[in-house]
Amino acid sequence: MKIGFIGLGRMGVGMAANLVARGQEVTVYNRSPGKAQGLVEKGARAAAKIAEACRGEAVLSMLSDDAAVEAVVFGEGGVLASLREGAIHVSLSTISVALSQRLAAVHATAGQAYVAAPVFGRPEAAAAAKLFIVAAGPPHAVETCSPLFEAIGQRTFRFGAQAHVANLIKLSGNFLIGSAIEALAEAMALVAKAGVDRLRYLELLTSTLFKAPVYEIYGRLIAEQKFEPAGFAAPLGLKDIRLALEAAETLGIPMPLGSLLHDRLMALIAEGGETLDWSAIGRVTAGMGGRAKTSGE
Ligand SMILES: NC(=O)c1ccc[n+]([C@@H]2O[C@H](COP(=O)([O-])OP(=O)(O)OC[C@H]3O[C@@H](n4cnc5c(N)ncnc54)[C@H](OP(=O)(O)O)[C@@H]3O)[C@@H](O)[C@H]2O)c1
Numbered sequence: 001m002k003i004g005f006i007g008l009g010r011m012g013v014g015m016a017a018n019l020v021a022r023g024q025e026v027t028v029y030n031r032s033p034g035k036a037q038g039l040v041e042k043g044a045r046a047a048a049k050i051a052e053a054c055r056g057e058a059v060l061s062m063l064s065d066d067a068a069v070e071a072v073v074f075g076e077g078g079v080l081a082s083l084r085e086g087a088i089h090v091s092l093s094t095i096s097v098a099l100s101q102r103l104a105a106v107h108a109t110a111g112q113a114y115v116a117a118p119v120f121g122r123p124e125a126a127a128a129a130k131l132f133i134v135a136a137g138p139p140h141a142v143e144t145c146s147p148l149f150e151a152i153g154q155r156t157f158r159f160g161a162q163a164h165v166a167n168l169i170k171l172s173g174n175f176l177i178g179s180a181i182e183a184l185a186e187a188m189a190l191v192a193k194a195g196v197d198r199l200r201y202l203e204l205l206t207s208t209l210f211k212a213p214v215y216e217i218y219g220r221l222i223a224e225q226k227f228e229p230a231g232f233a234a235p236l237g238l239k240d241i242r243l244a245l246e247a248a249e250t251l252g253i254p255m256p257l258g259s260l261l262h263d264r265l266m267a268l269i270a271e272g273g274e275t276l277d278w279s280a281i282g283r284v285t286a287g288m289g290g291r292a293k294t295s296g297e
Pocket residue numbers: 006007008009010011012030031032035062063064065067068069071072092093094095119120121122123231232233236240
């Protein structure tokens with residue numbers, strides 16, 4: 001397919017590379033120049049303007065947050081104004097349910113299709129085409145995009161015709177990951193303060209009742225206190241928990257754990273942890289209990 005890809009951040013760069021590697025004809029655009037160079041060497045075409053990335057059958061966007069998506073879609077010469085009738089906008093970003101509903105409406109009015117396809121998996125998974133994709137939107141458009149999803153992920157889960165449902169599911173998933181991080185951090189702070197080696201403790205957990213990628217990946221980061229470079233930066237984590245809480249308020253579902261995570265991430269960022277991985281909320285937890293031993297001490 002002839003497609004565009006907008007947003008070459010930590011996640012987008014690997015996804016765009018996998019689309020190129022699968023033989024798609026990809027035109028890439030990023031707000032800050034320079035990030036397209038590596039992709040051009042692999043066979044992508046670099047666009048100087050958003051509109052140039054919107055000339056094909058579909059344009060995929062992988063941007064930080066609602067404000068970024070709004071700027072790229074609604075701005076002058078943006079996706080909405082540039083995409084031709086019948087073409088598809090696939091939004092891979094983790095954005096609010098409300099913005100996703102708005103995007104579905106405006107694209108439909110413009111005769112374009114809108115598919116929400118947020119992803120699970122960190123930049124390593126994006127680079128290795130191992131993402132899990134949650135897709136929702138008009139069935140024919142989701143079907144058209146299936147080769148694109150196959151190029152960037154290991155499995156696509158379809159959740160019907162209402163695009164915003166995919167965003168709600170993604171936000172609920174990140175709430176669960178955040179909750180697992182907080183629980184792991186509390187448990188590790190507890191045993192480490194008594195002198196238990198964190199990595200050995202993690203080995204016990206992940207070899208028995210907690211055999212899951214979330215515990216394995218984040219447990220190691222917390223055990224080794226390795227929060228830099230950030231795979232998923234704390235401000236993005238705060239954004240997702242805030243969006244989950246907004247959706248919860250709209251639907252009338254209390255989420256007390258969500259409120260706790262919101263405050264943990266706020267505290268981490270207020271303490272100067274803006275560039276750290278969001279799993280560094282474990283540092284806030286450990287810090288509250290006094291100095292905990294690091295593994296191997
Ligand atoms: N990292 C993860 O582990 C992970 C996992 C799953 C989902 N996600 C979600 O995926 C999305 C991207 O995450 P990421 O980690 O790739 O973020 P990132 O590295 O911070 O990249 C963000 C991208 O958005 C662009 N951008 C930001 N504001 C913009 C604006 N106003 N106009 C145009 N472009 C703008 C940036 O362009 P510049 O280069 O010009 O700044 C960059 O290309 C987020 O919604 C995140 O929640 C991330």
